[in-house]
Amino acid sequence: MARVTISLDSDLAIEVMLLTGTRSPQDAVELVVRDYLAAGRRTEARTGDAADAHRVGEERRTPQEG
Structure with missing residues (x-):
């Protein structure tokens, strides 16, 4: 795995x-x-995630009364 070097404020690091x-x-x-x-x-x-949007995006229809 490649490594990177990042500079941080010493207070943050502590x-x-x-x-x-x-x-x-x-x-x-x-x-x-x-x-x-x-x-x-x-x-x-x-x-x-975005692939699951179909489960929550649609409203469920309720039967009409009367």
Whole structure:
């Protein structure tokens, strides 16, 4: 997998390290990004995607009374 280098404010990096409980800023940021992506996948799994639009887009017809 290719790697990239990103510059962050030191306060931001320290805060992320404290939240994740890691000693390396690189590991901390990687954990946060992986968690963010996993949360997006969980949301898609619950709500569906564009291919599932046909299920929620149509209103169900109710029989007319009378």
